[in-house]
Amino acid sequence: MSDDVWILGIHMTKFGKHPDLDTVDLASEAALGALSDAQVTMRDMGVLAAGNLMAAAAGIGQQLQKQIGQTGIPVFNVANACATGATALRTAVMAIKAGEADFGLAVGVEKLAGAGLLSGGTRKQGDHTFTPHGRYGAVVPVDGRIGTETMPGVFAQVGMQYLFEHQYSGTPFELFARISEKNHSHSTLNPLAAYTKKMSLEQIMGDVMIAYPNTRPMCSANCDGAAAAVVVSDAKLKTLSKEQQRRAVKVAASILTSDPWEEACQVLPDVNTLTRNAATQAYEQAGVGPEDLDLVELHDCFATAELVHYDNLQLCEPGGAVDYFESGTTWRDGSLPVNVSGGLESKGHPIAATGIANIWEICQHLRGEGGDRQIEGAKVGLAHVIGLGSACGVHILEKAAA
Amino acid sequence: MQVPLVDYLVLDGEPHLVAHECTSCGARFFDRRNACASCGGTEFRPVDVPTEGVLEAYTIVSFAAPGVPVPFVAGIVDCEGTSVRGNVINVEPDPEHVILGMKVKLTTFPIGTDTEGTEAVGYGFEPA
Numbered sequence: 001m002s003d004d005v006w007i008l009g010i011h012m013t014k015f016g017k018h019p020d021l022d023t024v025d026l027a028s029e030a031a032l033g034a035l036s037d038a039q040v041t042m043r044d045m046g047v048l049a050a051g052n053l054m055a056a057a058a059g060i061g062q063q064l065q066k067q068i069g070q071t072g073i074p075v076f077n078v079a080n081a082c083a084t085g086a087t088a089l090r091t092a093v094m095a096i097k098a099g100e101a102d103f104g105l106a107v108g109v110e111k112l113a114g115a116g117l118l119s120g121g122t123r124k125q126g127d128h129t130f131t132p133h134g135r136y137g138a139v140v141p142v143d144g145r146i147g148t149e150t151m152p153g154v155f156a157q158v159g160m161q162y163l164f165e166h167q168y169s170g171t172p173f174e175l176f177a178r179i180s181e182k183n184h185s186h187s188t189l190n191p192l193a194a195y196t197k198k199m200s201l202e203q204i205m206g207d208v209m210i211a212y213p214n215t216r217p218m219c220s221a222n223c224d225g226a227a228a229a230v231v232v233s234d235a236k237l238k239t240l241s242k243e244q245q246r247r248a249v250k251v252a253a254s255i256l257t258s259d260p261w262e263e264a265c266q267v268l269p270d271v272n273t274l275t276r277n278a279a280t281q282a283y284e285q286a287g288v289g290p291e292d293l294d295l296v297e298l299h300d301c302f303a304t305a306e307l308v309h310y311d312n313l314q315l316c317e318p319g320g321a322v323d324y325f326e327s328g329t330t331w332r333d334g335s336l337p338v339n340v341s342g343g344l345e346s347k348g349h350p351i352a353a354t355g356i357a358n359i360w361e362i363c364q365h366l367r368g369e370g371g372d373r374q375i376e377g378a379k380v381g382l383a384h385v386i387g388l389g390s391a392c393g394v395h396i397l398e399k400a401a402a
Numbered sequence: 403m404q405v406p407l408v409d410y411l412v413l414d415g416e417p418h419l420v421a422h423e424c425t426s427c428g429a430r431f432f433d434r435r436n437a438c439a440s441c442g443g444t445e446f447r448p449v450d451v452p453t454e455g456v457l458e459a460y461t462i463v464s465f466a467a468p469g470v471p472v473p474f475v476a477g478i479v480d481c482e483g484t485s486v487r488g489n490v491i492n493v494e495p496d497p498e499h500v501i502l503g504m505k506v507k508l509t510t511f512p513i514g515t516d517t518e519g520t521e522a523v524g525y526g527f528e529p530a
Contacts, residue, residue, distance in 0.1 A: 117465060130405050130516045135433035137409025139522050140513060144470030145407060146524070147487040148463045153476055156461035161478065164458045164502040173497065211476075212462035212497065261440040264485035266431060268459060268478050 004234040005093045006248040007397070008103070009038020012360040015194040015225035015348035017113040023052055027060060027109040028067045030226035030353070034105065035068075038230040039244055042069030045230075046101025049076040049091035051084035051108045051352040064107060073101075082301060083385045084108055085227060085355020086256065086393025092231050093254045102236040108357075109226035110350030116222070117210075119149040147267070152219050152302060153211035154388070157268055159304025160213075162311070166319045173213040175322065177204045180218040180303040180345055182331055187342025189332075189373035194223040194348030218303035220349035227356035246400060249363045252286035252380075253396035258389075269388050271305070275312035278394040282382070283314070286396040290314045293336060293396075294378040295365055297358035299385045300343040310338070313384060313394075332375065340365075340373055355385040355393055366399040407513055407524040408432075417510045417525065418453050421484060422446035430484055453508035454530055455481035460502070462495050475500050479527050481508075491526035505530040 011033025013026055021029075027050070035041055050061035061075035074095075080087040085108030092104030130139035143149040163172055181201050187193040199217055207215040232240075237248055257278040262270045283289055290313065298313060300306035307325060310316045315336060316324035324330070330338035341347045341361040344354060362381035364370040370378075379399045386392045406413050410432045412420050421430040426443035430451075437444050460477035463470075475490040477500075491511060493499050506527035513522035 117467065119467060128517045130520050130522045132405075132409055139405055139407060142408065144463070144466050144472075144474060145489065145513065147478075147489065148461065148466065148474075148476040150463060150466060152465070153461045153463045157459040157476065157478060160461065160502060161459035208465070209462075210465045212464070214461075261429065263429070263483075264478065266433070267485050267487035 002234045003097055005096050005251045005254070006232050006234065006237050007229050007251060007359070007363060008040065008232040008237065008244060008248055009034045009036070009230040010228070010356070010360045010363050011037050012192060012227035012353070012357045013225050014192045015223045015350060018224040021224070023055065023060065023109055023111050024063050024067055026111070026224060026226035027052070027064045027107050030109065030228035031064060031068055031105060031107050034228035034230045039241070040103060040230060042071060044103045045071065045073055045105045047074050047092055047095040047104040049078055049088040049104065049106045051078045051088045052110060053079060053081065053084055053351045054110060054112065060109065080391035081387025081389050082299065082349070082351050083355055083387035083391040083393045084352040085357065086385045086395065087355065087391065089229055089231070089356055089359065089395065090254050090256045090393060093251055096231060096233045102233050104231045105228060106231065106356060107226065107228040108352035108355055110352045111224045112222040112350050113224045114222070118151045119143065148211065150211060152214045154269060155302040155305045156211045156214050158271055159307055161268065162308045162321065166322070168322055173205060174201070176213050176218060176303040176307065177201055177215070179300070179306050179325060180204050183300060183339050183343040183345045184217060186332055186340050186373070187346035190342050190347060193342040193346055194221045195342070195346045214302050214304055218345060220301045220344035221346065223348035223350055225348060225350035225353045225357065227353045227360055229356050229359065247367055248400050249366050250398040250400065251395060252288070252398045253282035253394065255282045255285065255394045257281070257392045269390055271386050271390065272308060272312050274390055274392045275309060275384065275386055276314070278392040279313045282394040282396050286398070288380060288396065292380050293382050295340060295362065295375050295381045296336060296338045297341060297361050297381070297383045298338060300339055300345050301349065303345060306338070306343070309384065313382065332373065337375055340375060358383040358385065359395055359397065362397045366397060403520045404523050405520055407522055411523070411525050413510070413523055418508065419451040419486060419525065420448050421451055423449040451484045451486060452482040455479040455486065455506060455527070457490065457502060457504045457506050457527070460490060460500055462497070462500065477527065479506055489526040490528070492528035
């Protein structure tokens with residue numbers, strides 16, 4: 001008997017536009033789906049961790065309980081930007097590892113369809129006279145005057161910074177567009193993706209430019225969706241049915257990091273160090289290396305972000321992300337498929353749901369239930385999300401031993 | 403009368419940026435800090451940031467919040483070891499003219515005038 005934690009059941013809703021479903025509808029669908037997949041009920045849960053960024057103060061956990069079962073268990077409403085889903089799962093796993101629950105439920109949900117451009121800063125109205133406000137003593141909002149607060153622009157710089165640091169001499173726009181081409185191609189096999197249309201390189205590069213080099217299809221798709229997972233302790237799992245044990249997926253590593261201080265992090269978020277740290281801790285906790293992975297679902301909030309995470313997650317040699325991508329390795333027929341779900345660019349990014357939805361994808365393959373997009377023989381997968389501020393969640397999942 | 407867009411831009415004499423430098427470890431910050439995020443120190447001193455640097459990252463923003471004129475070039479400039487955020491200006495905003503690694507220098511530009519006639523002045527980086 002170990003102190004391992006297992007995913008017993010997991011579910012994601014179709015990502016896309018759900019105008020007739022509110023946030024709690026989506027969360028309920030995901031949660032009830034996960035409970036059903038786990039063959040347990042809300043009464044079995046000892047802890048609930050839930051996240052919803054758009055209405056973070058509203059207490060999505062308790063709102064959900066009112067729709068699926070008010071059992072009086074501890075509720076942790078969590079928020080870590082785009083790493084919220086992974087944070088919810090981390091919280092439930094932590095409660096079980098602490099011995100405070102046998103079963104836990106983690107839920108992430110977002111309604112973001114039609115949200116438009118997301119940005120990190122605030123654009124408050126200024127006074128009629130120029131008076132310094134805030135920690136920078138700004139007399140008017142600085143967005144657009146000192147750099148950009150918009151997510152596509154921030155992450156465009158992240159990708160371009162990598163190319164500068166590694167003396168890239170090719171065409172940045174085409175390189176990043178080809179990453180997007182891969183993910184849009186992958187999504188054609190995923191019926192739950194928000195977008196399932198193949199897009200040619202020309203279509204991607206010819207689409208609306210948002211922040212060079214990110215065009216619209218190279219940006220994560222704003223949509224509605226939810227995902228939920230039921231986790232269980234190893235001790236309790238051993239008392240369940242053979243089928244529940246057979247389909248359980250081991251959480252070999254569950255890691256959360258924030259960004260350690262680094263010289264430039266105040267002017268451009270450093271999404272690299274904290275991801276590298278999370279990956280290192282995850283590989284150590286799981287007792288595996290990147291060479292053991294069969295598939296990866298990483299945080300392609302923008303095509304420019306995916307490139308740097310090949311390096312940060314140590315899938316390639318340091319500095320080798322461009323060659324790694326150009327070798328074809330990360331396509332679904334390559335040696336380490338990345339984002340076979342379609343990624344955030346095509347599957348979609350309902351923010352708080354993503355950190356559990358990408359684990360759902362990995363579980364489909366580990367259970368042999370991946371259908372048309374099954375990666376044959378998948379035994380070990382890695383899921384990664386990163387939210388600005390910053391927080392990084394990395395989970396390593398392993399198929400149950402036969 | 404002129405006021406700087408942000409208080410870390412100093413307009414007296416040659417316009418330049420001033421950072422708060424932690425007296426314990428040398429970490430530099432542009433905004434007001436309660437303690438040093440690197441070492442926890444609570445003493446800072448003002449230091450001038452070199453006005454010339456190298457462009458190490460950029461994006462050309464075509465789509466921004468209402469009221470923000472586009473396109474504009476947002477970038478990160480390495481000013482002899484201090485990374486600075488700023489717009490790249492006085493250059494065609496396209497990848498043919500904005501080049502990673504290009505040398506740039508600090509410059510200023512007018513932001514606008516308020517109801518009392520005070521002019522706000524911003525900073526950016528232009529090709530050196």
